[in-house]
Amino acid sequence: MSKLVSDQVPSRRQFVQMGLAGAAVSLLTGGMELAFPPTAAAQSTLTPEEALAELMAGNKRFISGQLTSFEHDLAILKQHTVDKQEPFAAVLSCADSRVPVELVFDQSIGHIFVTRVAGNVITPEIIGSLEYGAAVLGVKVILVMGHSGCGAVKATIQGKEVPGQISSLFPHIQPGVDRGGPNLEAAAKANAQIQATLLREASTVIAQLTKDAKVKVVAGYYDLGSGAVELLT
């Protein structure tokens, strides 16, 4: 992914206008291909594999400090997403403040349908939200993303007394701890994989879309230190 630095490429405003008019923009300028993140109107043209590749390409830009999402004209993006949204991906992440989903994937307004809950666990409300993202909005990929240093997973491993309803999260995360063991990273990764499997199986809507190859559900792990998202298979 190249950043908009060359004067061979259109101005930011021209780019945004072109992006909004077209699909995922790829320009050939002087033999150099410049691929840009998809715009809010881009999802309909992407396959599940392309949508996943777009997310991961954004994460590479994030890691290398070559963010392009802030170069989008936010005012224009907002204007064009007031009445509708066409995100190309959905992400279920933890509520942890160190996991800013759009930033991690270098995406802007209208690009990612985000659901967040401590421990990135599948609940009926989360399933309902992601079904809306997939069946109504047409996202092509759903990423269930755990992360390093997850407090919810850590608390489940420790199993200590906690105030209020915090412990209501534990039964959701326990299968990940059972599979991954007491190591925090292993448990968080196992939890993400288990939640992704749960989503595929518990949602008849998403199960059908997956069967029809219209949506891909994947699990991932975000490393707070490096900023890298690793896909878990």
Ligand SMILES: [Zn+2]
């Ligand atoms: Zn967490």
